Amino acid sequence: MTGPGHGTPPTLDRELHHPTRLALAAYLSACGEAEFAVLRDYCQVSDSTLSKTLTALEKAGYVGIRKGYLGKRPRTWAALTLTGRRALARHLAALEEIAATARRAAATCAEPENTPEHPGT
Template identity: 50%
Template sequence: MGDPGELDQALLNPTRLSIVSLLAATRWAEFGYVRDSVGLTDSALSKQVSALDKLGYVESDKGYIGKRPRTWLNLTSAGREALTGHIRALQLIASAAGERGAGYHAQDAEHRPGRRAGAEER
């Protein structure tokens, strides 16, 4: 992630944003929990986790609970930094748009939607 006010292209994908946001609130979440929480299939989550892993945003660890294999996922410090910067950029965009919108006043009330030009108020 470059500039702290820059959107992270990988996190523009809502699924990847959901995964890293969930992982930001946990530590070593079980794959099935993430899958169910984000509402994906195993293969869809695996694909997204692979993409995030290549970026260094997510790490995984495999192990067993009894005889059942399990995979756990964790957000790396790079992933946490990317998410923080991405959220900051979104907040800046929303704030700037809100300020511009609050400062906008129609020059002429005649231009309100649903009004015909020259129509009188009743």
């Protein structure tokens, strides 16, 4: 498995490796900003889990948090930062490279060899 540096493995982003963080970043990459409850429902996690996830991504600089009110009700919105968008793109490229390498490896081992167990045609 080689990455862009030829001979180095693709680098997955530690902050985006967890499925909930990846799902959240992917969702936010498709919109400008999303409200906390929408993100919670999309990721199918508890308020506590989403709060911890957003905090971790905010500390990494991947997500910006905005708090405000909708009427008299407090609300929290999240948006993927430029740093987060770039990190997500690199992470997805690394996943693609891993998948492509696996497909190439599987294709080479799936070809029958010209051996007594697998005579050629």
